Amino acid sequence: MGLSYLSTRGGETGVTSSQAILKGLAQDGGLFMPTEIPKLDVPLKELAGLSYQETAYRVMRLFLTDFTEDELRSCIARAYDEKFDTEEIAPLAKVEGEYFLELYHGSTIAFKDMALSILPHLMTAAARKNHVDHEIVILTATSGDTGKAAMAGFADVPGTKIIVFYPKGGVSKVQELQMRTQKGDNTSVVAIHGNFDDAQSGVKRLFADKELEKELAAAGYQFSSANSINIGRLVPQVVYYVYAYAKLLENQEIEEGEEINVTVPTGNFGNILAAYFAKAMGLPIKTLICASNENKVLYDFFATGTYDRNREFVLTSSPSMDILISSNLERLIYLSAGRDTEATKELMKELSGQGAYTVTDEMREFLSDFAGGFATEDEDAEEIRRIFEDTGYLVDTHTGVAAAVYRQYRQRTGDETKTVIASTASPFKFSHSVMEAIKGREAVEGKDEFEVVDALSSLSGIPVPKAVEEIRTAPIRHNMECGVHEMKDTVKGILRI
Numbered sequence: 180m181g182l183s184y185l186s187t188r189g190g191e192t193g194v195t196s197s198q199a200i201l202k203g204l205a206q207d208g209g210l211f212m213p214t215e216i217p218k219l220d221v222p223l224k225e226l227a228g229l230s231y232q233e234t235a236y237r238v239m240r241l242f243l244t245d246f247t248e249d250e251l252r253s254c255i256a257r258a259y260d261e262k263f264d265t266e267e268i269a270p271l272a273k274v275e276g277e278y279f280l281e282l283y284h285g286s287t288i289a290f291k292d293m294a295l296s297i298l299p300h301l302m303t304a305a306a307r308k309n310h311v312d313h314e315i316v317i318l319t320a321t322s323g324d325t326g327k328a329a330m331a332g333f334a335d336v337p338g339t340k341i342i343v344f345y346p347k348g349g350v351s352k353v354q355e356l357q358m359r360t361q362k363g364d365n366t367s368v369v370a371i372h373g374n375f376d377d378a379q380s381g382v383k384r385l386f387a388d389k390e391l392e393k394e395l396a397a398a399g400y401q402f403s404s405a406n407s408i409n410i411g412r413l414v415p416q417v418v419y420y421v422y423a424y425a426k427l428l429e430n431q432e433i434e435e436g437e438e439i440n441v442t443v444p445t446g447n448f449g450n451i452l453a454a455y456f457a458k459a460m461g462l463p464i465k466t467l468i469c470a471s472n473e474n475k476v477l478y479d480f481f482a483t484g485t486y487d488r489n490r491e492f493v494l495t496s497s498p499s500m501d502i503l504i505s506s507n508l509e510r511l512i513y514l515s516a517g518r519d520t521e522a523t524k525e526l527m528k529e530l531s532g533q534g535a536y537t538v539t540d541e542m543r544e545f546l547s548d549f550a551g552g553f554a555t556e557d558e559d560a561e562e563i564r565r566i567f568e569d570t571g572y573l574v575d576t577h578t579g580v581a582a583a584v585y586r587q588y589r590q591r592t593g594d595e596t597k598t599v600i601a602s603t604a605s606p607f608k609f610s611h612s613v614m615e616a617i618k619g620r621e622a623v624e625g626k627d628e629f630e631v632v633d634a635l636s637s638l639s640g641i642p643v644p645k646a647v648e649e650i651r652t653a654p655i656r657h658n659m660e661c662g663v664h665e666m667k668d669t670v671k672g673i674l675r676i
């Protein structure tokens with residue numbers, strides 16, 4: 180029997196996985212969840228030695244039950260191919276006794292590629308399955324990495340258009356250039372005069388706009404989402420945690436059944452939620468260490484049980500984590516409330532009204548698998564420098580936050596459990612900050628982005644990734660900007676409706 184999906188706020192039930200992927204967000208503003216989290220149906224030692232693609236099939240088939248084997252295997256084969264610069268797809272690097280799971284070997288050199296290289300294939304397969312004849316318009320808010328990875332996936336995919344909103348001034352130079360040079364006649368990029376939360380809330384408002392939905396339908400369009408609220412992004416992310424565990428087994432770093440910890444640099448709570456799903460499927464994970472930068476709303480939440488977004492938004496050198504409303508947390512809240520949709524709806528109403536909510540003691544107990552931590556800008560830079568000087572291994576600013584938080588955690592708790600640290604971006608995507616962390620301000624002052632990229636390459640001996648080479652000379656193709664309240668008109672303008 181197929182797994183069915185429902186909204187965390189109770190407004191929609193009995194939705195198939197392909198419908199949930201097509202819709203993105205539920206009509207009531209909730210997020211789709213499977214009615215149960217399936218269990219891994221093979222012993223872990225049988226997964227050791229399998230390719231990434233085969234592991235992906237074994238995991239994804241348990242969630243996406245209305246896709247046929249052929250459909251899933253074909254989506255997987257087209258997603259995880261030579262676009263990745265290593266056959267392993269997600270290699271595990273052992274550094275000082277920790278394991279960095281490198282999730283940045285895809286075409287846009289950030290972990291978003293892990294899910295966004297497959298989402299367009301899942302979505303077009305889902306559209307065929309459900310006899311959708313509208314053109315699908317992907318609306319996406321990005322803190323820097325999702326936008327590029329989504330466009331790379333959807334560019335020139337027949338039957339789709341994609342519109343990306345990013346916060347002007349809130350992304351790195353490389354991230355901005357990557358987006359503004361994007362090819363594909365069906366892609367549009369808009370800089371908004373606001374921060375990521377403004378972009379994300381604006382997109383959610385457009386999704387909930389019934390008037391707009393009618394106008395779109397009349398013109399032959401329907402919206403969907405490539406943001407991490409889409410279950411079609413969450414499910415592919417579960418795969419690499421299972422794969423990492425199987426790799427540790429294969430390499431005899433752990434014994435079968437041995438528990439590991441996982442540390443994840445967190446923004447919208449998608450990546451770490453996928454790790455939680457893997458744990459719920461039966462993967463032996465003990466503690467999920469949730470690492471934040473100075474926007475430490477999640478750290479405070481795990482420490483106090485109160486989620487409070489009423490605080491200053493800090494622009495940091497790990498921009499993909501500059502988020503005060505972590506959308507995917509809603510899924511965990513729903514689970515921690517014992518799948519009570521009314522309670523979830525109430526808390527989310529408080530979040531959009533007062534900007535804060537407090538969970539019950541029972542819910543906090545449920546959340547005790549998570550440990551929060553945060554790193555300041557200085558701590559992040561210091562960790563990047565220390566790792567490089569001690570080992571020659573180079574990490575980006577987001578991974579630096581995770582590594583710093585993990586070290587604090589280990590010192591604080593004495594927990595020596597083997598730990599996988601999610602490494603979410605290539606250091607070349609954030610060359611300025613990484614170079615400054617290692618060599619000081621003088622090494623970057625007055626230099627342009629590509630001079631720093633080259634200097635980082637000679638310092639580390641790592642060749643400049645193709646994704647960065649490509650934008651060195653690529654022409655700018657996108658110049659649109661808009662205010663936070665002009666997003667609707669901008670979308671209508673792009674679609675000519």
Ligand SMILES: *Cc1c(COP(=O)(O)O)cnc(C)c1O
Nearest residue numbers: 324446447448449450499603604
């Ligand atoms: C998106 C992103 C994150 C945060 O991941 P979430 O799933 O939003 O928590 C961390 N690091 C990098 C480099 C990212 O692109």
